[in-house]
Amino acid sequence: MTSVVRAIALLGFDEFASSQGLDPRQLLMDVGLPVDTPERLESMIAYSRYIALLDLCAKQSGNPLFGLQFGLHQGAQVLGNLLYIIQNAKTVHEALKALKTFFHVHSSGGEVRLEFHGENAWLTYDVTDGDATSVRQDVELAMGVGTRLMQSLLGSRWHPSALQLRHSAAAAPSVYRHLLGVTPRFDSQCNAWVFDARLLDAQLSAADERLQQLIQRHVQDLERITLQELPAYVQRLLWDMLPNGKVTIEDVAGYMMISPRTLQRYLLAEDTGFQELLDKTRQSMSIRYICDSSISLTQLAGLLGYAELSTFSRAFTRWNGASPRKWKQRYIQDQAGRLHAGEAASQQSRPD
Structure with missing residues (x-):
């Protein structure tokens, strides 16, 4: 070899x-x-x-x-x-x-x-x-x-x-x-x-155990990744990196130790691209996080790497056909309806 x-x-x-x-x-x-x-x-x-x-x-x-x-x-x-x-x-x-x-x-x-x-x-x-x-x-x-x-x-x-x-x-x-x-x-x-x-x-003062574990996992994954698995791998990186702020193709390529140009070429060979994967990741992350009522929309926008709430709102509306505020209201109502239906069904099944 x-x-x-x-x-x-x-x-x-x-x-x-x-x-x-x-x-x-x-x-x-x-x-x-x-x-x-x-x-x-x-x-x-x-x-x-x-x-x-x-x-x-x-x-x-x-x-x-x-x-x-x-x-x-x-x-x-x-x-x-x-x-x-x-x-x-x-x-x-x-x-x-x-x-x-x-x-x-x-x-x-x-x-x-x-x-x-x-x-x-x-x-x-x-x-x-x-x-x-x-x-x-x-x-x-x-x-x-x-x-x-x-x-x-x-x-x-x-x-x-x-x-x-x-x-x-x-x-x-x-x-x-x-x-x-x-x-x-x-x-x-x-x-x-x-x-x-x-x-x-000797102790290393700059030690960050969480970061070390994260990068170590990425390096281990990099050893065995195939071209067909690359889009899913990039999405996993985005899931890990987005909560720390805006993520660029340069950031992801840096983790993978290849050039941004090479990364984009590999992704195009699999009929996708970095921006498309970023949008898909943000879309799925937004749905998951918006279901947590404790996080504000402004916080969510920042979590997904958006500098402005309005930019996030436009993207969310494009993905889901409704603004994040309306989608969240609808989700809360649906959850309340399911809870009410579950309680009614439980009462009907009780013996007199």
């Missing part, structure tokens, strides 16, 4: 390649990756072409540390929505466990592990694609991203005791130390950041 990586792995590529005196468009063409940014924002790209791009950049720039510096440039943002799961964990330990569990959603060509050796924890990265031969650039890029991730989680407390790398040095050890704060141990048995295991107990 061909290994793939999410296209967000190219986050900031044009800018960084240009800073290295390279032509990013020509490099992308040379390895067979989309050149135009909108087209490039597909959900997945071939891992083999991704590492070929890194190798070509290192060669043409004359910079053997291209991958490492590119990873430091990208930072943890390159993990896309996985970063939300990580940052909303309760502790650093839970954050790294989430990274390990869901990394394959980001890339099927590599693997992250968390190991314990005495009083130290090892955060390791291995390339699992058996067809990959030259992986130095990808490994060092991953270690650069790992540096930024741990800094984002621990701040000034991040002081690793060692960095182990399987390969030999591509530049003077002092250059590595300048970039990473430590001199790597080259020709080691694994690729790993080594640090005090007690740091894993």
Whole structure:
């Protein structure tokens, strides 16, 4: 099976390649990756072409540390929505466990592990694609991203005791130390950041357990979703996201780690579109919530992402043939009639 990586792995590529005196468009063409940014924002790209791009950049720039510096440039943002799961964990330990569990959603060509050796924890990265031969650039890029991730989680407390790398040095050890704060141990048995295991107990102040669970469920769903299931999946996202305010196609596409253009194209392939799904979701949500007499119409409008009650009222009338106020009055009357009919039937069935 061909290994793939999410296209967000190219986050900031044009800018960084240009800073290295390279032509990013020509490099992308040379390895067979989309050149135009909108087209490039597909959900997945071939891992083999991704590492070929890194190798070509290192060669043409004359910079053997291209991958490492590119990873430091990208930072943890390159993990896309996985970063939300990580940052909303309760502790650093839970954050790294989430990274390990869901990394394959980001890339099927590599693997992250968390190991314990005495009083130290090892955060390791291995390339699992058996067809990959030259992986130095990808490994060092991953270690650069790992540096930024741990800094984002621990701040000034991040002081690793060692960095182990399987390969030999591509530049003077002092250059590595300048970039990473430590001199790597080259020709080691694994690729790993080594640090005090007690740091894993550090609490993450920004933790939001509900958000973490929500995004985690979406990422799990994303692993097995088919094109035919996509419209229903988008509607489930809308049900979850609408109560927090107005939702755009950019918001939903961001959760799914694809471009808005790609999402719309996938939906059109299933004879629907984002706006149509948004309308259907709002329609069904409005009926469910309007049946709760404790919620006002103004609150309901806000819940469905409408800035004005009048805009919601027009949409509701279009869907249901009556204004929300009249529909709610009719619903209350129907409920009272059913209750009265039920009580009358109950009285008639009682023995004298």
